[in-house]
Amino acid sequence: MEPRVQQPVAWNPRALPLPALAVAGVGPVALALARRALAVDDAALARWSGVAGPGVLVLLGDAESLPWVDGVLYLGRDPAAPSLLLPCTLAPDVAPALLDRALVARAEAGTPLAVLPRSGHLVPVGAARPVSRETLGAWLAKQEAA
Template identity: 80%
Template structure:
C-alpha cells in the first residue's frame, strides 16, 4: 500500500471577508493578546469564551467586541465548511468542504477547529469556556516563564 504525502494547502486573499467570530494569536502575539484581554472591563470580558494551549490563545465572541493586537488572526465561518473557523481574509485554494473533511479526519479532535495556516496550527475550540481573568492571568504567567 502506498503512503500518501500530505500536501500543503495554498491560501489566497478572500474576495469577501468573513464576519469575525474569533481572534487568535500564536507565540508572542498570543501573549500580547492575553495582556490586552486582561485590561478589558469585566462586562467586556464576560462576552468572550476561549481556549488556550502552549503558545496559542483563541477567543470567541461577537465581531464588535473582539480585541485587536498587532499580528492576530481574525477567524470566521465559511458556510461550505461550518466545522472550521477560517481566517477572515484568506480562502483555501481547495474546496472548503474538502479541506474540512481532511482536517477533521486528520486531527481526530472535536470541532469546531480554528485553522491558523501561517502558524501551521489547528486548535479545537469546542471546549471554549468563559474567559476568567484569574485563569487567563495564570496561563500568561506560565507562558512567560523561561
C-alpha cells in the same frame, strides 16, 4: 502502490471577508492578546469564551467586541466548511468542504477547529469556556515564565 504525497494548502486573499467569530494569536502575539484582554473591564471580558494551549490563545465572541493587537488572526465560518473557523481574509486553494472533511478526519479532539495557517495550528474550540481573569492571568504568567 506508491505512497501519497500530501500537498500543503495554499492560502490566497478571500474575495469577501468572512464575519469574525474569533481572534487568535500564536507565540508573542498570543501573549500580547492575553495582556490586551486582561486590560478590559469585567463586562467586556465576560463577552468572550476562549481556549489556550502552549503558545496559542483563541478568543471567541461578537466581531465588534473582539480585541485587536498587531499580528492577530481573525477567524470566521465559511458555510462550506461548518466545522472550521478559517481566516476571515484568506481562502484555501482547495474546496472548503474538502478541507473541512480532511481536517476533521485528522483531528483528535472535537470540533469546531480554528485553522491557523501561518503556524500550522489546528485548535479545537468546541471546549471554549467563558474567559476568567484569573485563569487567563495564570496562563499568561505560565507562558511568560517558559
